[in-house]
Amino acid sequence: MLNLKRIPTGALLGLFFTALFLFAAIFAPLIAPYSMSQIVGDVWGPISAEHLLGTDSLGRDLLSRMIYGARTTIFIAALATALSFSLGAILGFMAAVVGGLFDMVVSRFVDLLMSIPTLIFGLVVLSVLPSTIVTLILVMGILSSTRVYRLARAVAVDVNAMDFVEVAKLRGEGTRWIIFREILPNALSPLVSELGLRFIFSVLFLSALSFLGLGVQPPEADWGGMVKENKDGIVFGIPAALIPAAAIAALAISVNLVADWVLTRTTSLKGGRD
Amino acid sequence: MAMAQAKPQRESDILLDIRDLEIKAAIYSPDEKPRDVTIVDGVSVQTKPRGESDILLDIRDLEIKATIYSPDEKPRDVTIVDGVSLTLKRGKVLGLIGESGAGKSTIGLSAMGYGRGGVRITGGEVFLNGRDILKAGVQGLRRLRGREVCYVAQSAAAAFNPAHPLMDQIVEAALMHGVASRAEAEKRAVALFKKLGLPDPDNIGKRYTHQVSGGQLQRVMTAMALCSEPDLIVFDEPTTALDVTTQIDVLAAIKDAIRDTGVAALYITHDLAVVAQVSDEIMVLRHGKMVEYGETRQIIEAPRMDYTKALVSVRSVEHEEKKPTDKPVLSVRNVTAAYPGGQIKVLQDVSVEVHPGQTLAIVGESGSGKSTLARVITGLLPPTFGSITFAGRTLPPKLADRGRNDLRELQMIYQMADVAMNPRQTVGTIIGRPLEFYFGMRGRERDARIAELLDEIEMGKGFIDRYPAELSGGQKQRVCIARALAAKPKLILCDEVTSALDPLVADGILKLLLRLQKIEDVAYLFITHDIATVRAIADSIAVMYRGEVVRYGSKTQVLTPPFDAYTDLLLSSVPEMELGWLEHAIKGRRMASAGH
Numbered sequence: 001m002l003n004l005k006r007i008p009t010g011a012l013l014g015l016f017f018t019a020l021f022l023f024a025a026i027f028a029p030l031i032a033p034y035s036m037s038q039i040v041g042d043v044w045g046p047i048s049a050e051h052l053l054g055t056d057s058l059g060r061d062l063l064s065r066m067i068y069g070a071r072t073t074i075f076i077a078a079l080a081t082a083l084s085f086s087l088g089a090i091l092g093f094m095a096a097v098v099g100g101l102f103d104m105v106v107s108r109f110v111d112l113l114m115s116i117p118t119l120i121f122g123l124v125v126l127s128v129l130p131s132t133i134v135t136l137i138l139v140m141g142i143l144s145s146t147r148v149y150r151l152a153r154a155v156a157v158d159v160n161a162m163d164f165v166e167v168a169k170l171r172g173e174g175t176r177w178i179i180f181r182e183i184l185p186n187a188l189s190p191l192v193s194e195l196g197l198r199f200i201f202s203v204l205f206l207s208a209l210s211f212l213g214l215g216v217q218p219p220e221a222d223w224g225g226m227v228k229e230n231k232d233g234i235v236f237g238i239p240a241a242l243i244p245a246a247a248i249a250a251l252a253i254s255v256n257l258v259a260d261w262v263l264t265r266t267t268s269l270k271g272g273r274d
Numbered sequence: 275m276a277m278a279q280a281k282p283q284r285e286s287d288i289l290l291d292i293r294d295l296e297i298k299a300a301i302y303s304p305d306e307k308p309r310d311v312t313i314v315d316g317v318s319v320q321t322k323p324r325g326e327s328d329i330l331l332d333i334r335d336l337e338i339k340a341t342i343y344s345p346d347e348k349p350r351d352v353t354i355v356d357g358v359s360l361t362l363k364r365g366k367v368l369g370l371i372g373e374s375g376a377g378k379s380t381i382g383l384s385a386m387g388y389g390r391g392g393v394r395i396t397g398g399e400v401f402l403n404g405r406d407i408l409k410a411g412v413q414g415l416r417r418l419r420g421r422e423v424c425y426v427a428q429s430a431a432a433a434f435n436p437a438h439p440l441m442d443q444i445v446e447a448a449l450m451h452g453v454a455s456r457a458e459a460e461k462r463a464v465a466l467f468k469k470l471g472l473p474d475p476d477n478i479g480k481r482y483t484h485q486v487s488g489g490q491l492q493r494v495m496t497a498m499a500l501c502s503e504p505d506l507i508v509f510d511e512p513t514t515a516l517d518v519t520t521q522i523d524v525l526a527a528i529k530d531a532i533r534d535t536g537v538a539a540l541y542i543t544h545d546l547a548v549v550a551q552v553s554d555e556i557m558v559l560r561h562g563k564m565v566e567y568g569e570t571r572q573i574i575e576a577p578r579m580d581y582t583k584a585l586v587s588v589r590s591v592e593h594e595e596k597k598p599t600d601k602p603v604l605s606v607r608n609v610t611a612a613y614p615g616g617q618i619k620v621l622q623d624v625s626v627e628v629h630p631g632q633t634l635a636i637v638g639e640s641g642s643g644k645s646t647l648a649r650v651i652t653g654l655l656p657p658t659f660g661s662i663t664f665a666g667r668t669l670p671p672k673l674a675d676r677g678r679n680d681l682r683e684l685q686m687i688y689q690m691a692d693v694a695m696n697p698r699q700t701v702g703t704i705i706g707r708p709l710e711f712y713f714g715m716r717g718r719e720r721d722a723r724i725a726e727l728l729d730e731i732e733m734g735k736g737f738i739d740r741y742p743a744e745l746s747g748g749q750k751q752r753v754c755i756a757r758a759l760a761a762k763p764k765l766i767l768c769d770e771v772t773s774a775l776d777p778l779v780a781d782g783i784l785k786l787l788l789r790l791q792k793i794e795d796v797a798y799l800f801i802t803h804d805i806a807t808v809r810a811i812a813d814s815i816a817v818m819y820r821g822e823v824v825r826y827g828s829k830t831q832v833l834t835p836p837f838d839a840y841t842d843l844l845l846s847s848v849p850e851m852e853l854g855w856l857e858h859a860i861k862g863r864r865m866a867s868a869g870h
Contacts, residue, residue, distance in 0.1 A: 163694040167757075169673065170652055171711060172681040185698035 014257025025071040034061040036068040037219040044238045057229050069221040077202035083141030088148025093179045096156035110146045126214045155187040196259025200252040292319040331362040337397030355562045365536045369553035373776035377562035378542045382508040387415045420447030424499035428511040430491040434483045441479030448502040466497040470527040489520035509541045517639035518847040547849035551856040558582050595829045596813045602627035609660035620646045622821045633798040635808040638818035644801045648767045682712045685758035689770035691750035695742045702738040708760040727756040748779035765797045805848045
């Protein structure tokens with residue numbers, strides 16, 4: 001069914017880089033040449049045979065930190081996205097199908113959450129709560145689930161008005177069947193495109209939090225934090241901060257290329273065959 | 275010099291004809307011998323008189339293509355119209371008829387040099403007033419459209435801009451082309467309103483789209499098309515979206531207007547009975563090709579091709595009326611219903627009965643409460659008063675309180691089969707789900723039953739893995755029927771199930787429903803606005819008007835005079851396939867339609 005030759009170039013490129021990042025994230029301890037917290041050279045050492053990307057502000061190997069950073073960044077962002085999608089989509093679909101008071105209460109609560117700027121809200125919560133990875137994921141997931149909720153509810157309200165949902169209701173199907181079997185497959189396309197975007201926003205949000213010192217705590221490596229650690233080097237013409245920044249950009253683009261491709265495949269109403 | 279040329283098809287529409295002209299001159303140079311130089315070599319020129327010939331529109335060998343882009347495939351071309359030729363004289367009306375996808379609208383629009391949504395005119399010529407408009411260029415087309423040829427769309431409500439008063443839109447084309455001053459154009463529009471029988475002709479132009487009814491809006495659109503006094507109007511299904519009782523008025527108004535203004539028209543429709551009333555000639559189209567082309571009388575009374583014969587004899591389904599039994603399967607008693615928060619009673623004191631294995635047809639125009647009755651019976655809209663007894667037990671008014679057996683025995687089929695099926699489920703899942711849900715069937719047992727049902731609806735088990743998008747309109751409705759049957763119901767509510775289908779396909783569905791009724795002994799409550807369908811399928815009939823049942827009884831009782839005023843209006847408004855029916859029907863009416 002999946003013909004490699006029919007995958008467009010953009011999607012192939014996206015798949016390649018996404019796979020590369022994922023590979024680095026999963027096998028970080030095996031492929032990283034040094035440990036991530038070990039000081040192995042001079043401060044901001046240049047690119048050399050021992051240190052392929054040079055060293056950072058403390059003299060740690062940048063490549064190793066990039067590889068470990070991929071692990072932390074992608075892991076947290078992926079879990080936060082998964083949380084935001086399961087929470088947002090299920091609540092959104094429920095609100096559309098059940099309607100009435102439930103819809104009203106959840107929708108207004110979401111409005112309330114959205115009315116507070118995300119970054120400020122995140123900063124306040126994280127400065128009060130202990131800065132562990134679990135709280136980080138929870139805060140990020142719940143905050144971005146409000147956006148997913150809005151989208152899921154809007155799409156599901158449209159689908160819910162279709163005759164086939166009425167058929168299912170007349171058949172006596174429960175809410176669970178209506179949500180997962182009737183509405184979800186038809187709401188998938190906008191959700192998939194949102195998924196790519198949300199994941200990247202999570203990466204950026206995490207990077208922003210780390211940059212501000214409330215995200216991943218040192219000596220753990222993550223890309224946003226690495227930009228922060230090395231930002232002063234830019235003044236001296238040292239590109240160490242640009243490497244993690246470029247990695248964030250590359251991840252953002254490649255994940256969205258893949259999401260676009262998945263999107264065109266799921267839009268087909270003929271089961272992807274023709 | 276060769277003068278022998280193919281004779282032109284019509285001598286009359288050529289003003290000047292130069293054939294193979296050759297002109298030479300002799301040159302005398304001082305150093306040379308005199309020699310001949312060819313100045314003009316074999317030039318042929320034909321000019322046609324503009325606006326003087328009696329042939330207005332001449333389409334020759336028209337070919338129209340569109341490119342289909344599927345995500346996984348290379349773009350490919352499909353031919354929508356293939357080698358169609360037609361001529362239309364001034365003041366005449368040509369009816370273009372065919373099923374959906376026959377290319378009739380595409381041909382109509384090509385008379386304006388327009389291809390809708392990526393459609394390209396790839397071959398042939400379209401002469402309007404003697405000029406090939408396909409070569410006219412963008413500016414040429416702009417001068418043409420709205421001046422020489424105008425368009426009346428199917429949905430007038432969507433064709434008018436709701437933010438502007440009607441009059442501004444009606445005179446716009448005339449003003450743009452400088453045909454008339456604003457005062458003149460408005461005077462002309464008011465005269466047209468009068469001619470088209472619109473109420474308050476002096477002031478209706480000040481209204482907005484939402485302030486006039488659908489039938490009136492369609493006539494306003496006809497006035498808009500006539501305002502710049504074009505030579506040709508393309509009517510694209512102008513009455514299809516209207517109720518029968520409104521359609522007849524609009525049809526009569528359009529016919530009068532065409533006759534009085536002497537404009538020529540292309541009249542596009544899928545209803546042969548309608549086109550028989552207005553057109554001088556008819557062209558029957560199928561799959562973008564011409565099937566038959568001839569005078570209206572010949573097409574209606576002596577069709578030559580099999581396809582035309584099938585169209586003419588459509589709705590020939592015969593159905594023997596059955597006697598009512600003692601115990602009805604469904605009885606609706608004194609039901610009154612209103613939508614939540616609304617003061618208006620959508621249903622008032624409605625009482626009907628459906629007998630086992632029989633069909634009750636509910637007839638009425640849109641807004642008469644037919645579909646609301648179905649919603650009340652299914653429990654989607656609990657009635658404010660009255661009760662529903664089904665198979666000997668009183669049904670709880672709310673859907674949520676009904677038992678699984680109540681739900682199973684009462685199935686529903688919808689008008690739009692496209693949206694009644696989940697586009698993400700295969701035919702197997704769609705039909706198989708009721709089997710799983712009600713009977714707990716799994717695996718092979720379920721698949722065997724699905725195959726059986728597919729056979730019953732005359733489709734075969736090859737369709738089991740198809741998605742709804744891979745089915746035709748008729749097949750979709752068949753799958754919906756199979757889904758309803760899978761539950762082994764006692765009663766199926768059919769809500770306008772054939773209204774969205776082409777006549778021949780609709781006939782097939784009706785025959786299937788009747789056959790299934792015999793096999794499965796299921797009762798139907800058949801909601802429709804189409805009397806022909808009622809005649810074909812009903813055992814008893816309830817006529818509804820503004821939420822009330824105005825006439826109820828067996829088919830023969832209801833369809834035998836004396837009629838009440840509304841039933842008379844309804845029955846006399848159904849177009850019949852005979853010439854002169856329209857004038858006769860208009861004359862004999864006792865009640866003005868509500869959409870007037």
